[in-house]
Amino acid sequence: MYAVRYELIKECKQSGARLGRLHTPHGIIETPIFMPVGTQATVKSMTPEELKEIGSQIILSNTYHLYMRPGHELIKKAGGLHEFMQWDKPILTDSGGFQVFSLGPLRKITEEGVEFRSHLDGSRHTITPEKAVEIQTALGSDIMMAFDECAPYPADRDYVKKSLERTTRWLQRCKDAHKNTENQALFGIVQGGMYKDLREQSAREITAIDLPGYAIGGLSVGEPKDIMYDILGHTVQFLPEDKPRYLMGVGSPDDLLEGVIRGVDMFDCVLPTRIARNGTAMTSQGKVVVRNATYAEDFSPLDPECDCYTCRNYTKAYIRHLIKANEILGARLLTIHNLRFLLKLMENVRIAIHEDRLLDFKEEFFKKYYKK
Amino acid sequence: MYAVRYELIKECKQSGARLGRLHTPHGIIETPIFMPVGTQATVKSMTPEELKEIGSQIILSNTYHLYMRPGHELIKKAGGLHEFMQWDKPILTDSGGFQVFSLGPLRKITEEGVEFRSHLDGSRHTITPEKAVEIQTALGSDIMMAFDECAPYPADRDYVKKSLERTTRWLQRCKDAHKNTENQALFGIVQGGMYKDLREQSAREITAIDLPGYAIGGLSVGEPKDIMYDILGHTVQFLPEDKPRYLMGVGSPDDLLEGVIRGVDMFDCVLPTRIARNGTAMTSQGKVVVRNATYAEDFSPLDPECDCYTCRNYTKAYIRHLIKANEILGARLLTIHNLRFLLKLMENVRIAIHEDRLLDFKEEFFKKYYKK
Numbered sequence: 001m002y003a004v005r006y007e008l009i010k011e012c013k014q015s016g017a018r019l020g021r022l023h024t025p026h027g028i029i030e031t032p033i034f035m036p037v038g039t040q041a042t043v044k045s046m047t048p049e050e051l052k053e054i055g056s057q058i059i060l061s062n063t064y065h066l067y068m069r070p071g072h073e074l075i076k077k078a079g080g081l082h083e084f085m086q087w088d089k090p091i092l093t094d095s096g097g098f099q100v101f102s103l104g105p106l107r108k109i110t111e112e113g114v115e116f117r118s119h120l121d122g123s124r125h126t127i128t129p130e131k132a133v134e135i136q137t138a139l140g141s142d143i144m145m146a147f148d149e150c151a152p153y154p155a156d157r158d159y160v161k162k163s164l165e166r167t168t169r170w171l172q173r174c175k176d177a178h179k180n181t182e183n184q185a186l187f188g189i190v191q192g193g194m195y196k197d198l199r200e201q202s203a204r205e206i207t208a209i210d211l212p213g214y215a216i217g218g219l220s221v222g223e224p225k226d227i228m229y230d231i232l233g234h235t236v237q238f239l240p241e242d243k244p245r246y247l248m249g250v251g252s253p254d255d256l257l258e259g260v261i262r263g264v265d266m267f268d269c270v271l272p273t274r275i276a277r278n279g280t281a282m283t284s285q286g287k288v289v290v291r292n293a294t295y296a297e298d299f300s301p302l303d304p305e306c307d308c309y310t311c312r313n314y315t316k317a318y319i320r321h322l323i324k325a326n327e328i329l330g331a332r333l334l335t336i337h338n339l340r341f342l343l344k345l346m347e348n349v350r351i352a353i354h355e356d357r358l359l360d361f362k363e364e365f366f367k368k369y370y371k372k
Numbered sequence: 373m374y375a376v377r378y379e380l381i382k383e384c385k386q387s388g389a390r391l392g393r394l395h396t397p398h399g400i401i402e403t404p405i406f407m408p409v410g411t412q413a414t415v416k417s418m419t420p421e422e423l424k425e426i427g428s429q430i431i432l433s434n435t436y437h438l439y440m441r442p443g444h445e446l447i448k449k450a451g452g453l454h455e456f457m458q459w460d461k462p463i464l465t466d467s468g469g470f471q472v473f474s475l476g477p478l479r480k481i482t483e484e485g486v487e488f489r490s491h492l493d494g495s496r497h498t499i500t501p502e503k504a505v506e507i508q509t510a511l512g513s514d515i516m517m518a519f520d521e522c523a524p525y526p527a528d529r530d531y532v533k534k535s536l537e538r539t540t541r542w543l544q545r546c547k548d549a550h551k552n553t554e555n556q557a558l559f560g561i562v563q564g565g566m567y568k569d570l571r572e573q574s575a576r577e578i579t580a581i582d583l584p585g586y587a588i589g590g591l592s593v594g595e596p597k598d599i600m601y602d603i604l605g606h607t608v609q610f611l612p613e614d615k616p617r618y619l620m621g622v623g624s625p626d627d628l629l630e631g632v633i634r635g636v637d638m639f640d641c642v643l644p645t646r647i648a649r650n651g652t653a654m655t656s657q658g659k660v661v662v663r664n665a666t667y668a669e670d671f672s673p674l675d676p677e678c679d680c681y682t683c684r685n686y687t688k689a690y691i692r693h694l695i696k697a698n699e700i701l702g703a704r705l706l707t708i709h710n711l712r713f714l715l716k717l718m719e720n721v722r723i724a725i726h727e728d729r730l731l732d733f734k735e736e737f738f739k740k741y742y743k744k
Contacts, residue, residue, distance in 0.1 A: 041693065045700040070668070070693040078671055078689060086685050296442070299450055313458050317450060321413065321442040328417040328700055 002212035004143055004185035006031075006244040006265070015358040017260045019350055022244055024142040025183050026082065026090040029057045031244065031265040032349055034251060034342045035092060037273060040065050041075070041085045044273050045332045046339075048087045054308060054340040055347065058090040058142075060268045063135050064099035067127075068118050072138035080140030092268070093141035095132040095174075097148050098217075098249075109149065111166065129173035137180050145215065146174040148189040153221045160193035161201075167191050168205040175209055187213040187246060194227055196234050203238030214239050215246040216264070220255065229258050236263045253282065253345060253369060257362050260349055272342050276334035279323040282341045286369050288316070290334070295320045308340035309333075374584035376515055376557035378403075378616040378637070387730040389632045391722055394616055396462040396514040397555050398454065401429045403616065403637040404721055406623060406714045407464060409645065412437050413447070413457045416645050417704045418711075420459045426680060426712040427719065430462040430514075432640045435507050436471035439499075440490050444510035452512030464640070465513035467504040467546075467561075469520050470589075470621075481521065483538065501545035509552050517587065518546040520561040525593045532565035533573075539563050540577040547581055559585040559618060566599055568606050575610035586611050587618040588636070592627065601630050608635045625654065625717060625741060629734050632721055644714050648706035651695040654713045658741050660688070662706070667692045680712035681705075 007021040022029040036043045036051065039062045043051055051059065061081060066072060078084040081091055100107050100116045107116035113128030127135075129147040136144035148167040151160045171188045178186045188206040192198035207214060216235055219228050232247065239245050244265045250256065251269020259267060272282060279291030283303035288295070290302065298316040310319070310333040322330030345365075352361035379393040394401040408415045408423065411434045415423055423431065433453060438444060450456040453463055472479050472488045479488035485500030499507075501519040508516035520539040523532045543560045550558045560578040564571035579586060588607055591600050604619065611617050616637045622628065623641020631639060644654060651663030655675035660667075662674065670688040682691070682705040694702030717737075724733035 040697045040699055041690070042699050042701045045704075047701065047704075069697060070689070074669060074689065077669060078687065084687075084690055084693075086690075297446060297449060315450065315456075317442070317446065318413070318456055318458075321456075325412045325441060327412055327414050328703060329414045329419065331700060332417075332419075332704075 001182070002185055003181060003183050004212045004244075006213065006242060008241065010354070012353040012358045013356040014360070015261045015353070016263060017349070017353045017358050018263055018265060019353040020244070020265055022265070024058075024090040024185075026088060026142050027057075029090060030350060032256075032260045032346055032353075033057055033266055034256060034346050035060045035266065035268040036339050037062075037268055037270045038085070038087075039270070040069070041081060043335075043339075044277065045328070045335045048085070050336060051087070051339075052089070054336060055343040056089070056339070058092060059087060060092045060094065061139070061141070062096070062099060063093050063132060063139065064096035064127075066139060067096060067125075067135050068120055072135040076138040076140075080138075082140060090142040091139075092143040093136050093139055093145065094248075095145040095147040096127050096135065097132070098150050100127055101150055111169075113147070129170040130177040133174050133177040133186070137178075137184065141184060143185045143187055143213065144178070146171045146186060146188050148191060148217055150218045150221065151191060151193050153194065153218075153223050155193055157195055157198070160191070160195055160198055164191040164193075164198055164202040165205070168202070168209075171206060171209055175211070185212040187211060187215050189215045189217040189248070190235055190239070191218045192235070193218060194223055194231055196231065199231060199235045200238055203235055207238065207240055211243070213244040213246060215248050217248045219247065220250045225254070228255075229262070232259065232264070233262045239263075251342065253342070253365070256342070256345065257349070257365070260353075261358060261362070272338035273335050276338045277331045279320075279330070279334065281334055282338050284341075284368055285371065290316050290320050291323050302337055303341065306337060306341060307344070308337050310337040373554070374557055375553060375555050376584045376616075378585065378614060380613065382726070384725040384730045385728040386732070387633045387725070388635060389721070389725045389730050390635055390637060391725040392616070392637055394637070396430075396557075398460060398462040398514055399429075401462060402722060404632045404718055404725075405429055405638055406628060406718050407432045407638065407640040408711050409434075409640055409642045410457070410459075411642070412441070413453060415707075415711075416649065417700070417707045420457070422708060423459070423711075424461070426708060427715040428461070428711070430464060431459060432464045432466065433511070433513070434468070434471060435465050435504065435511065436468035436499075438511060439468060439497075439507050440492055444507040448510040448512075452510075454512060462514040463511075464515040465508050465511055465517065466620075467517040467519040468499050468507065469504070470522050472499055473522055483541075485519070501542040502549040505546050505549040505558070509550075509556065513556060515557045515559055515585065516550070518543045518558060518560050520563060520589055522590045522593065523563060523565050525566065525590075525595050527565055529567055529570070532563070532567060532570055536563040536570055536574040537577070540574070540581075543578060543581055547583065557584040559583060559587050561587045561589040561620070562607055562611070563590045564607070565590060566595055566603055568603065571603060571607045572610055575607055579610065579612055583615070585616040585618065587620050589620045591619065592622045597626070600627075601634070604631065604636070605634045611635075623714065625714070625737070628714070628717065629721070629737070632725075633730065633734070644710035645707050648710045649703045651692075651702070651706065653706055654710050656713075656740055657743065662688050662692050663695050664692075674709055675713065678709060678713060679716070680709050682709040
């Protein structure tokens with residue numbers, strides 16, 4: 001019995017999108033779902049109570065960052081990541097692969113794993129598939145991700161093929177190293193770049209290894225949107241229906257909707273929290289760059305349709321003042337709003353799937369979102 | 373009838389400290405009280421609800437900063453500072469004097485007022501007593517402070533004498549300019565540097581102008597503590613018993629206790645919020661520099677005697693991690709704790725006055741605070 005089990009409730013008759021439930025050791029998640037990112041054992045600026053208030057069902061945290069600081073052994077001593085950060089709902093951790101590959105000249109890839117230097121102090125480290133599982137076991141996440149290589153875009157076919165085949169071998173090593181299967185689930189990651197045949201090859205190899213869930217990596221890495229959606233749609237067909245599907249690193253409203261329509265159940269992205277701290281809100285009427293002078297004397301809320309704490313209490317003029325004055329409360333209020341916006345969007349997506357009208361919902365949503 | 377009225381409940385038989393109530397347009401404040409500082413229309417990192425949860429009865433905001441950004445006219449259009457920042461309890465605003473005098477070479481003092489250049493964009497401005505009242509009227513604070521000069525330390529006697537006499541003339545101009553007396557109270561400020569006779573002269577001149585409250589300025593500006601307490605005790609005797617007494621810019625636990633014992637009712641200081649953001653906690657066992665490596669694996673709360681959200685939920689190890697990683701939540705958790713620590717200290721001070729045992733309380737408090 002795996003630690004995580006997917007239950008398909010229904011498929012939208014209009015779009016084919018899936019409504020489901022993910023049963024985890026820390027509770028049940030309704031899918032499709034957006035997962036807020038808590039890179040360093042905190043969703044930037046938010047408390048756990050605030051995350052729950054806006055409807056967060058699960059958060060993501062980053063293995064590379066926690067391994068570097070404060071260290072997985074320390075978090076293990078604290079009783080695991082849930083206890084350390086006081087979050088009692090499910091946690092998904094990535095494998096650290098994406099971050100160490102992003103270190104560029106600071107890292108070297110071998111069959112064994114990746115050697116790299118810390119971005120904090122330059123110290124030398126190696127993450128192997130076994131090490132990634134060891135770290136995530138110490139963190140105690142409900143869902144741990146396999147150690148994979150996310151090939152860059154563009155990349156030539158030979159490189160992508162070699163990379164995806166190594167990713168498959170690494171997945172088998174992750175599975176062999178993963179012992180705590182009753183409390184933690186391991187998800188495999190399909191790669192293959194923008195090559196349809198390689199995506200099929202990777203999907204077939206990865207799903208041949210029996211696991212409680214599968215992710216699609218290597219998309220939203222700089223390619224045009226139409227290519228991304230094409231590759232995504234092509235890849236999903238090779239994934240099993242009875243397992244959750246997680247599209248990694250995606251979080252704009254259009255990518256979420258296009259992903260759900262193509263059969264994806266889980267998403268994560270730093271976009272809503274990052275642009276919040278820079279002074280931009282995602283709203284039902286499109287992006288609002290509240291930092292702009294046009295909002296200096298705008299005493300209306302960020303989004304008239306939003307039910308979040310920020311929109312119930314504060315004006316654009318006040319939030320703009322806070323952002324211009326570099327006040328922490330400004331980052332807080334925009335983060336609350338942006339996360340609530342995406343979580344509410346996914347609530348509405350689930351309702352639309354239930355009512356077999358997700359394509360209609362999409363059209364209505366974008367009519368307002370892009371009208372400006 | 374003044375907008376603000378002080379009610380003396382009792383004096384501590386052991387120490388002479390005063391227990392009282394300050395009736396304001398936005399509610400009743402129990403004194404002695406510490407006022408958290410919200411410089412730019414926000415107590416850094418905190419929401420109004422969080423401020424209330426830790427027992428904040430009144431906050432202070434800074435006229436100079438709000439005049440510079442976003443501007444008092446904008447705040448007036450927003451419905452005043454209470455509405456702008458969504459704080460419905462009392463607000464005290466300073467006059468902007470202290471900040472413009474701190475601008476050093478960027479400012480020039482004349483009998484009319486102070487000319488200065490903005491620290492934000494270098495633009496030229498003049499604040500006069502009339503202007504300070506105009507700005508604070510637009511902000512709509514419950515208590516506005518007179519425009520005064522806080523003489524530097526050390527300063528020669530002639531300078532301090534001329535300065536305090538100008539401060540008296542400025543106070544009369546503030547009072548003449550202040551029309552909204554039913555909704556906003558004007559407090560005068562006693563100066564006089566470290567010269568006892570000048571303190572007496574200033575106190576007699578300032579209190580000769582009938583106002584609902586008086587402050588003591590120009591202390592805690594670099595002088596030794598024993599001088600500060602000596603001058604404070606000397607000055608308070610010239611202040612009327614039926615009006616509140618506010619010691620400006622003071623907020624360390626020892627200064628608060630020594631001030632209360634000398635008959636002060638109100639205090640403010642950026643200390644607790646500033647050191648919070650730098651990773652230092654004020655606790656019943658003294659200062660805890662949680663940033664230090666010694667707390668890396670300390671899984672106990674900041675202060676075992678504290679009832680705040682931070683101490684109820686998080687360990688030193690987690691807070692240290694957040695501070696080291698420069699995470700906003702670290703600043704939030706320490707700010708909540710430090711403000712709660714001082715507000716709780718003042719709650720205990722009020723209880724000790726009620727029980728005529730403030731000197732005993734002080735001894736018990738500092739036995740623990742300085743034991744390390």
